[in-house]
Amino acid sequence: MLSIFSYNATEYNSKEHSVTEQVPAKVDMEKLVSLCQRRGFIFPSSEIYGGLSSCWDYGPLGVELKRNIKQAWWRAVVQERDDMVGLDASILMHPQTWEASGHLKGFTDPLVECKSCHLRWRADELAGNSCPSCGGELTEPRLFNLMFKTFMGPIEEEASVVYLRPETAQGMFVNFHNVLNTTRKRLPFGIAQIGKAFRNEITTGNFIFRSREFEQMEIEFFVKPGTDKEWFNYWLEERFNWYVKLGIKKENLKLRQHMKRELAHYAKACYDIDYLFPMGWAELEGIANRGDFDLVQHAKYSGKSLTYLDEENKEHIIPYIIEPSAGVDRSALAFLCDAYDEELAEGELRVILHLHPSLAPIKVAVLPLSRREKLVAVAKQIYADLRQCWMVSYDDAQSIGRRYRRQDEIGTPFCVTIDFQSLEDEQVTIRERDTMNQIRLPIAELKRTLQAKLTGEPLFVLPPGGKIWKGGENA
Ligand code: ATP
Numbered sequence: 001m002l003s004i005f006s007y008n009a010t011e012y013n014s015k016e017h018s019v020t021e022q023v024p025a026k027v028d029m030e031k032l033v034s035l036c037q038r039r040g041f042i043f044p045s046s047e048i049y050g051g052l053s054s055c056w057d058y059g060p061l062g063v064e065l066k067r068n069i070k071q072a073w074w075r076a077v078v079q080e081r082d083d084m085v086g087l088d089a090s091i092l093m094h095p096q097t098w099e100a101s102g103h104l105k106g107f108t109d110p111l112v113e114c115k116s117c118h119l120r121w122r123a124d125e126l127a128g129n130s131c132p133s134c135g136g137e138l139t140e141p142r143l144f145n146l147m148f149k150t151f152m153g154p155i156e157e158e159a160s161v162v163y164l165r166p167e168t169a170q171g172m173f174v175n176f177h178n179v180l181n182t183t184r185k186r187l188p189f190g191i192a193q194i195g196k197a198f199r200n201e202i203t204t205g206n207f208i209f210r211s212r213e214f215e216q217m218e219i220e221f222f223v224k225p226g227t228d229k230e231w232f233n234y235w236l237e238e239r240f241n242w243y244v245k246l247g248i249k250k251e252n253l254k255l256r257q258h259m260k261r262e263l264a265h266y267a268k269a270c271y272d273i274d275y276l277f278p279m280g281w282a283e284l285e286g287i288a289n290r291g292d293f294d295l296v297q298h299a300k301y302s303g304k305s306l307t308y309l310d311e312e313n314k315e316h317i318i319p320y321i322i323e324p325s326a327g328v329d330r331s332a333l334a335f336l337c338d339a340y341d342e343e344l345a346e347g348e349l350r351v352i353l354h355l356h357p358s359l360a361p362i363k364v365a366v367l368p369l370s371r372r373e374k375l376v377a378v379a380k381q382i383y384a385d386l387r388q389c390w391m392v393s394y395d396d397a398q399s400i401g402r403r404y405r406r407q408d409e410i411g412t413p414f415c416v417t418i419d420f421q422s423l424e425d426e427q428v429t430i431r432e433r434d435t436m437n438q439i440r441l442p443i444a445e446l447k448r449t450l451q452a453k454l455t456g457e458p459l460f461v462l463p464p465g466g467k468i469w470k471g472g473e474n475a
Helices: 029-039 060-079 096-101 169-174 176-183 228-245 293-302 328-339 373-386 400-409 420-425 443-454
Strands: 042-044 056-058 084-087 110-113 120-122 149-151 161-163 189-198 213-223 253-257 269-277 280-291 308-310 315-317 320-327 340-345 348-353 364-368 392-394 414-418 427-432 438-442 467-470
Touching (some): 029 328, 029 340, 060 189, 060 213, 060 328, 084 176, 096 169, 096 293, 169 213, 169 293, 169 320, 213 228, 213 328, 228 253, 228 320, 253 280, 269 328, 280 293, 293 320, 348 400, 373 392, 373 414, 373 420, 373 443, 400 414, 420 427, 427 443
Parallel strands (some): 084 189, 364 392, 364 414
Antiparallel strands (some): 042 056, 110 120, 149 161, 213 320, 253 269, 308 315, 340 348, 427 438
């Protein structure tokens, strides 16, 4: 099952994969941050007040990118599967959830964090004053808990303390029986959830890589004990391939097995899918075999049975859980980094985001060659028609070359140009972002053709009445 992962995972150590590792930059983070801000992907939070440390706002294009990532994930893990259902649990949960999960324990443990690999250590259990894993510099010890605390109800008293969830996972564990009873799913089956999580991280940075408010896409997949290893491998492969299918270059992805000492208290095994970010290899998604830890803990703290009746063997069992846990923001960063490209086109620098069409914020740009009334009427009609199906932008400012560049820079896969000839022959051109090739086709064929091209049909497969306009051999 693990054919693509034929390497010895233990040969990779944490140091090799720390985010401070020096690697030749593919895309400079500064350039990416600047593009994101300039074009409206991502802004610093509360910027007019000087920004709020490690919080980010997604602008008009960023919000589309994020929605598309979440939609692609949901489609792959819920919509197209029989063995998965969705959930949207609340961010605030009963405080006992965090006692059961082990998240509250940290309040009483002075912790230090490695500034290099971000592993945290109990200060009282450390022999030296450097990171036992990578030798990196450590922060000062402090009573630290990652969870943001707030108060429920009008009076600020201890009795009403609640926490902003640091992961979406717990919502799925505590709803295990609700989902089981209402969907009549049998093992193996999973629950999937997308939502905000909050962590008062000691060290943040690298743009949206590590922030204090972020979004997760998590799966809790419940399986019969004994089949957990097989399902763990299945999900490793499935999740790795999801990134590849959406355009991330295979050579920029790597699996990294957690060392025994790195494993979280609940995990029997854990792998990270690491991505080669501009600052080095770092975690994009974690896949853990959590065993029966979560259901056992919640049963213990709630006093409710969280078992499953295995009808085959007529016995109550506690399922094991495989958890693929991804970050929306980190995925967005990885997709942006991987898509970023620069080239010289006709003596000018062309910045391109080679985003997969399903992730591109804008799918099609409608560009009338001039602002003449007759042309605008046709262009606006096409615009109105296409936006029934996709996010479409209309741009009539400046030269056509400049407009193409603007769309290339935000990753728009196709531009539709309406020229004066269109008024006579009722035809328009489609220009492809990556190759800059063009075809000309009847307006009546436009929507159907774009639909096909956006789902992978090559540009030069022509609709009735269409012809290669620029870039092809017959052009
Ligand atoms: P790291 O060690 O990089 O802080 P983690 O191992 O604590 O990450 P998990 O608890 O496994 O992360 O969370 C699952 C996923 O959620 C991560 O792979 C990442 O994509 C995302 N994530 C976790 N913490 C953050 C954060 N502070 N900012 C942005 N995304 C995050």
